[in-house]
Amino acid sequence: MSKLHHSRVPAYLDFLQSMSGLILALFIVGHILFEASILLGPDAMEKMTLFFEGYYFFGARYPIIITLLAAFIFALFILHAALAIRKIPSTYLQYKTFKTHKDRFRHEDTSLWMVQVVTGFAMFFLGSVHLYFMMVNPSKIGPYLSAQRVVEGWMWPLYLLLLFCVVLHAFVGLYRLALKWGWFEGKNYRTSRKIMKRLMRAGIAAYIVIGLASLGTYISIGLHLDETPAVKVDK
Numbered sequence: 001m002s003k004l005h006h007s008r009v010p011a012y013l014d015f016l017q018s019m020s021g022l023i024l025a026l027f028i029v030g031h032i033l034f035e036a037s038i039l040l041g042p043d044a045m046e047k048m049t050l051f052f053e054g055y056y057f058f059g060a061r062y063p064i065i066i067t068l069l070a071a072f073i074f075a076l077f078i079l080h081a082a083l084a085i086r087k088i089p090s091t092y093l094q095y096k097t098f099k100t101h102k103d104r105f106r107h108e109d110t111s112l113w114m115v116q117v118v119t120g121f122a123m124f125f126l127g128s129v130h131l132y133f134m135m136v137n138p139s140k141i142g143p144y145l146s147a148q149r150v151v152e153g154w155m156w157p158l159y160l161l162l163l164f165c166v167v168l169h170a171f172v173g174l175y176r177l178a179l180k181w182g183w184f185e186g187k188n189y190r191t192s193r194k195i196m197k198r199l200m201r202a203g204i205a206a207y208i209v210i211g212l213a214s215l216g217t218y219i220s221i222g223l224h225l226d227e228t229p230a231v232k233v234d235k
């Protein structure tokens, strides 16, 4: 392999890491909103479930669509993690060198990188559990079945941790991507950077609030399943 050829590989892998991260972040931005349909009531969440099962297109439910989607997301998730860990040791060395100056400079971007490492590491476990379950139990989704899993299936502690990890990771990731690729870069770099940082913080706050409200609603439905006459947990 020529030297030139060799030197292109890291750039290509870096691009793949960015692209997979972008798709995963956009997926999460949608996911948390779709799943927040529970805030509008069980019927809204039921309709959302039917939509993703292709009911409104094919006139019948095809949970296999969920399996395929989850398998695709899982593959991206693994690819993204594999590409990211390869950079941890070298970036960590730079980080350590930097850390001596960090207190003086308070270099925020190195701190943001640490946020990505910690939340990313936690998601190896938290994200995998959830994705695997969705992939193999695609027909067990719905306002009551989900609520039952959250409470009786003891998923709520996992979702609580996962929510914080994924929201931080996705928005910090989008912010870093925007800087790296120079998106929305106006005439003044400092100003656009400030605006992007504000957008990142607003995104994190909004999604944590929405996610917590949804999780609270699933928990509340799950705790009162016995008193719900119309529970259809036998799909």
Ligand code: HEM
Binding pocket: 028, 031, 035, 066, 069, 070, 071, 073, 077, 123, 127, 130, 131, 134, 141, 142, 145, 146, 147, 149, 150, 155, 159, 160, 162, 163, 164, 166, 210, 211, 212, 213, 214, 215
């Ligand atoms: C195609 C793949 C996925 C499907 C079909 C899916 C589906 C769902 C559903 C139906 C719920 C509601 C609770 C339940 O039914 O147990 C849920 C909750 C949740 N999911 Fe996913 N999910 C997928 C991928 C992911 C990924 C990749 C992540 C993050 C790495 C994630 C993070 C979460 C979180 C944090 C919650 C709780 C949300 C809250 O607190 O409001 N999901 N998911």
